Amino acid sequence: MAKLTGKVLIAQGGGPTAVINQSLVGAVLESRKFPEVTRVYGAMYGVKGIVNEDFLDLSQETTHNLEQVGNCPSSALLSTRDKPDDAYCREIFRVCQAHDVRYFFYIGGNDSSDTVKIVNDNAEAAGYDMRCIHIPKTIDNDLVVNDHTPGYGSAARFVAQAFMGINLDNRALPGVFIGVVMGRNAGFLTAAASLGKKYPDDGPHFVYVPERPFSEEQFLGDVKAAVDRFGRCVVAVSEGVVDKEGKPVMVSLTGGKDKDAHGNVQLSGTGALGDMLGELVKNKLKIKRVRSDTLGYLQRSYLGVVSDVDQHEAREVGEKAAQFAIWHDVDGSITIQRTGNYSVDYKIVRLEEIAAKTRTMPA
Amino acid sequence: MAKLTGKVLIAQGGGPTAVINQSLVGAVLESRKFPEVTRVYGAMYGVKGIVNEDFLDLSQETTHNLEQVGNCPSSALLSTRDKPDDAYCREIFRVCQAHDVRYFFYIGGNDSSDTVKIVNDNAEAAGYDMRCIHIPKTIDNDLVVNDHTPGYGSAARFVAQAFMGINLDNRALPGVFIGVVMGRNAGFLTAAASLGKKYPDDGPHFVYVPERPFSEEQFLGDVKAAVDRFGRCVVAVSEGVVDKEGKPVMVSLTGGKDKDAHGNVQLSGTGALGDMLGELVKNKLKIKRVRSDTLGYLQRSYLGVVSDVDQHEAREVGEKAAQFAIWHDVDGSITIQRTGNYSVDYKIVRLEEIAAKTRTMPA
Numbered sequence: 208m209a210k211l212t213g214k215v216l217i218a219q220g221g222g223p224t225a226v227i228n229q230s231l232v233g234a235v236l237e238s239r240k241f242p243e244v245t246r247v248y249g250a251m252y253g254v255k256g257i258v259n260e261d262f263l264d265l266s267q268e269t270t271h272n273l274e275q276v277g278n279c280p281s282s283a284l285l286s287t288r289d290k291p292d293d294a295y296c297r298e299i300f301r302v303c304q305a306h307d308v309r310y311f312f313y314i315g316g317n318d319s320s321d322t323v324k325i326v327n328d329n330a331e332a333a334g335y336d337m338r339c340i341h342i343p344k345t346i347d348n349d350l351v352v353n354d355h356t357p358g359y360g361s362a363a364r365f366v367a368q369a370f371m372g373i374n375l376d377n378r379a380l381p382g383v384f385i386g387v388v389m390g391r392n393a394g395f396l397t398a399a400a401s402l403g404k405k406y407p408d409d410g411p412h413f414v415y416v417p418e419r420p421f422s423e424e425q426f427l428g429d430v431k432a433a434v435d436r437f438g439r440c441v442v443a444v445s446e447g448v449v450d451k452e453g454k455p456v457m458v459s460l461t462g463g464k465d466k467d468a469h470g471n472v473q474l475s476g477t478g479a480l481g482d483m484l485g486e487l488v489k490n491k492l493k494i495k496r497v498r499s500d501t502l503g504y505l506q507r508s509y510l511g512v513v514s515d516v517d518q519h520e521a522r523e524v525g526e527k528a529a530q531f532a533i534w535h536d537v538d539g540s541i542t543i544q545r546t547g548n549y550s551v552d553y554k555i556v557r558l559e560e561i562a563a564k565t566r567t568m569p570a
Numbered sequence: 571m572a573k574l575t576g577k578v579l580i581a582q583g584g585g586p587t588a589v590i591n592q593s594l595v596g597a598v599l600e601s602r603k604f605p606e607v608t609r610v611y612g613a614m615y616g617v618k619g620i621v622n623e624d625f626l627d628l629s630q631e632t633t634h635n636l637e638q639v640g641n642c643p644s645s646a647l648l649s650t651r652d653k654p655d656d657a658y659c660r661e662i663f664r665v666c667q668a669h670d671v672r673y674f675f676y677i678g679g680n681d682s683s684d685t686v687k688i689v690n691d692n693a694e695a696a697g698y699d700m701r702c703i704h705i706p707k708t709i710d711n712d713l714v715v716n717d718h719t720p721g722y723g724s725a726a727r728f729v730a731q732a733f734m735g736i737n738l739d740n741r742a743l744p745g746v747f748i749g750v751v752m753g754r755n756a757g758f759l760t761a762a763a764s765l766g767k768k769y770p771d772d773g774p775h776f777v778y779v780p781e782r783p784f785s786e787e788q789f790l791g792d793v794k795a796a797v798d799r800f801g802r803c804v805v806a807v808s809e810g811v812v813d814k815e816g817k818p819v820m821v822s823l824t825g826g827k828d829k830d831a832h833g834n835v836q837l838s839g840t841g842a843l844g845d846m847l848g849e850l851v852k853n854k855l856k857i858k859r860v861r862s863d864t865l866g867y868l869q870r871s872y873l874g875v876v877s878d879v880d881q882h883e884a885r886e887v888g889e890k891a892a893q894f895a896i897w898h899d900v901d902g903s904i905t906i907q908r909t910g911n912y913s914v915d916y917k918i919v920r921l922e923e924i925a926a927k928t929r930t931m932p933a
Contacts, residue, residue: 209911211778219742223739223742223743224742225735279738279740280735280739281735281738281741281742282741282742285741285742285743286742286743287743288743304699316881322661338595349669355787367875368872369868369872370875371873372643372644372867372868372871372872372873373641373867373868373871375586375642375644376586376643376644376867376870376871377872378583378644378648379582379586379645379649380586380643380648380649380650380651384839384867403873460681474746475861476848476860476861476863477841477844477845477848477861478840478841478842478844478845478862478863478864479841479845480847481841482841482842484839485839485840497839498839498840498866498867499840499841500839500840500841500864500866500867501840501864501866502622502868503840503861503863503864504736504739504747504861504863505732505735505863505865507739507758508735508738509731509732509735509741510731510734510735511731511874511875512874512875539826
């Protein structure tokens, strides 16, 4: 089979994770093994660095240096929230053609997989032969087809350990604790708050996810029931909880002023949701000691509680991207599929199966 | 030298830390070695459990079980914010006398050391022979005489690692990040945000502590300078920052409604300070991507990033309490004094040297 000879271009998009650099390093090191690969470029700031021709030549980086990068949280090539439209994609192209890029690997979530798909569609339409691979990452665990996604395991571990400590803290100084967890559309990460529960009276006593409409009455009733029973209450709430009209509770609160290029409302980086729920409990239930913490950016960037399995799976999806593109000459999205307890296999699926789709938690 | 024979009573007060149970276990195991000790009681909910005679007989706990408790964050005997007045102390007494308690160990911060002092004064006034020892703990590191306090090391490590990750996250998706750190009067914990800085452009770029008056103008000027220079800015702010009149910025914000029995205003468990500073940056500097996270209770209860040195020092101050009280027949507060780089020694000082005093950071 004739193989494409040319450059590899890698970029990272969307929110960072604790293991996203493992995927980068996996893809770079694996790509460098192939004689078809003339150079491995990293684009700075995601797709923005492509159109600006802001490249780093990763062919020259030492393996040791790359390994150190792999162990760091957050996106080493930096990131972007830009969502390329067709004009943007034509520009990505012209740059790829000019640099003889034949393999484009983009590490990101469902927004990024959509970007890869648009670039790939444009490449095909223009008759330019280029393999485009989406490498999954997201702490939200919301990519369809995948059993789970790289980045989720470490974030889930952070959240689980956080609530284990918070449960003990709340036990020592009883009251109501409201912990707000990241998760725009899917409650997987918030559900992880329960992973460390050991005894029947351990918190979190209630978990609120975006998949179920949030009602103030039910919330207050739940809190009251736990306080009556245990003398205290710990709840975990997704930042993306919605009311029964499907409107995010945060949007009604902030007026939804801050949106990124994807039309996403700012849910993180503010304590507003937790504070509002805390005030509600104080005022309606007349409970004195009410605390709310928003776990915030630590969930995706905390250094030091990375999951080993997550780390090596992130590495492997990066390696697989290079293998599928260069060996097998196909486009697509790398997925993690579970084959046993516990074992996984990596399969490539067509981009349209992943792009811009959101997986939510099954009931 | 005649030694007092009777029971040991141990309690934990104030906010939990990640290593406070090491001090408990150290004091219990060491006490059980002395033939003068007839029983080791743990009071539930701090001093509240003493007046309620809510005791746990720790003489019967297995060593293995105690060791497991030692490794858990938060106060295993639960805690209280009660501050005993003289009437409360006379009540503590009657209970101690009734149970033949001759050794009272109270693990806590400066509020708790004050409690120990009042109990001890009352014991002396009543002619009741009882040794009272304050065992230090506080993530704020604000006990006078001490080089540092058990609980601080682990909290500082949590904060340092948090800001290392946040710095990388902010580097990938540039903007302004405001991290609010615990610390009512002392900025030691907030200062720890800088411990992981490696390169000149690493955040936090500015650290605001309660020891220096906080001015909005200076804050905005600092943020602008960092954004102009680095294209981004990470700041660490103590929850207890005060304006030039000495009024906590949080008090002017919330009206200072929630106070505990010590007259302390609620500073933690709300994102209000961070959100207010974030709004300020958005509105005054017209910067779009502004995020604030309040590190919250994770700082004192997070499971999994405990400092080894902190853990064994916490254990040792507990052991020393038993040794000073039972062997040496003295009252006082155990202190950590530095003797080298890195070595420490434990000395007992008179309670009035510690009680209700706050150490702040030297300039």
